[in-house]
Amino acid sequence: xxxxxxxxxxxxxxxxLTSAQTGTSQxxxxxxxxxxxxxxxxxxxxxxxxxxxxxxxxxxxxxSTKNSxxxxxxxxxxxxxVTGPDGSVVIPAGSKIQGQVVEAESGKxxxxxxxxxxxxxxxxxxxxxxxRTAPLSATLESVHGTxxxxxxxxxxxxxxxxxxxxxxxxxxxxxGIGTVAGLIFGHAIKGLLIGAAAGGGYVLATEGKDVxxxxxxxxxxxxxxNISVPASPSGH
Numbered sequence: 001x002x003x004x005x006x007x008x009x010x011x012x013x014x015x016x017l018t019s020a021q022t023g024t025s026q027x028x029x030x031x032x033x034x035x036x037x038x039x040x041x042x043x044x045x046x047x048x049x050x051x052x053x054x055x056x057x058x059x060x061x062x063x064s065t066k067n068s069x070x071x072x073x074x075x076x077x078x079x080x081x082v083t084g085p086d087g088s089v090v091i092p093a094g095s096k097i098q099g100q101v102v103e104a105e106s107g108k109x110x111x112x113x114x115x116x117x118x119x120x121x122x123x124x125x126x127x128x129x130x131x132r133t134a135p136l137s138a139t140l141e142s143v144h145g146t147x148x149x150x151x152x153x154x155x156x157x158x159x160x161x162x163x164x165x166x167x168x169x170x171x172x173x174x175x176g177i178g179t180v181a182g183l184i185f186g187h188a189i190k191g192l193l194i195g196a197a198a199g200g201g202y203v204l205a206t207e208g209k210d211v212x213x214x215x216x217x218x219x220x221x222x223x224x225x226n227i228s229v230p231a232s233p234s235g236h
Contacts, residue, residue: 045231046229046231047084047088047090047228047229047230047231048084048227048228048229049084049090049091049223049227049229050084050085050223050226051223051224051225051226052222052223053082053222053223053227054082054220054221054222054223055078055091055097055138055221055222056078056080056219056220056221057076057077057078057079057097057218057221058076058077058079058216058218058219059213059214059215059216059217059219060075060076060096060215061074061075062212062213062214062215062217063101063119063121063213064104064119064210064212065104065105065106065107065117065118065119065205065209065210065211066106066210066212068101068104069101069104070101070102071100071101072101072104073098073099073100073101074099074100074121075096075098075099076096076097076099076219077094077095077096078091078092078093078094078095078126079093079218080093081093090229091126091128091227091229092129094129095126095128095129096126096127097126097136098123098125098126098136099122099123099124099200100121100122101119101120101121102120102121102122102200103118103119103120104119104120105117105118106209107205107208107209107210116204116206116209117204117205117208117209117210118202118203118211119202119203119211119213120197120200120201120202120203121200121201121202121203122197122198123138123199123200123221124136124199126229130232132229132230134227134228134229134230135227136223136227137198137224137225138199138200138221138222138223139196139197139199139200139201139221139222139224140194140196140200140201140202140203140219140221141201141220141221141222142188142194142220143188143189143192143194143203143213143217143218143219143220144187144189144219144220145187145188145189145217189217190207191205191206191207192206193205199224
């Protein structure tokens with residue numbers, strides 16, 4: 001009888017201890033475990049150039065209906081800082097515009113346009129000096145001779161040693177198209193008709209059968225769509 005009573009007491013004691021331990025473990029707060037890769041990194045910010053903004057650039061290589069072929073690529077150097085709506089510099093001077101020739105026909109094979117040469121180009125992207133790149137869609141608005149004394153009305157030196165008068169003999173210098181950034185661009189090049197095209201533009205010769213754009217020819221571009229340039233990793 002005493003043995004039986006001892007067994008009953010032990011059983012009750014063990015049951016009570018087990019219940020107490022279970023209740024204690026259930027009261028512990030559960031801390032969520034964050035698995036690797038679950039937290040998403042914040043989206044990188046970008047800087048904006050609005051549609052309609054203008055870009056002043058100069059050709060790095062010559063383009064012509066004689067020597068350029070469809071598919072040829074070219075670059076142009078941005079000559080002035082391009083700023084966003086808040087005034088911050090988004091595309092600094094020295095950035096490179098990448099483009100491609102999409103049509104190059106001498107006048108002799110274009111009777112439909114009275115034998116005038118036609119050069120069609122497209123602008124694809126812009127690369128900043130620090131390597132950041134953004135897609136670019138822009139319309140060619142005008143081409144200019146590049147002289148240093150334009151703001152004072154003097155004939156300056158075209159980069160590369162060619163004087164403004166020598167350029168005038170080759171392509172004709174006049175004021176029929178308009179000028180941009182007087183300190184950078186000289187007089188608009190006469191004898192060339194500029195036309196709009198999707199993401200670029202065409203240059204049509206109106207004097208002679210060929211289009212010749214020497215290196216350092218000034219280009220005035222109008223942005224067709226907002227440009228989104230990735231922000232600098234350094235925040236500057």
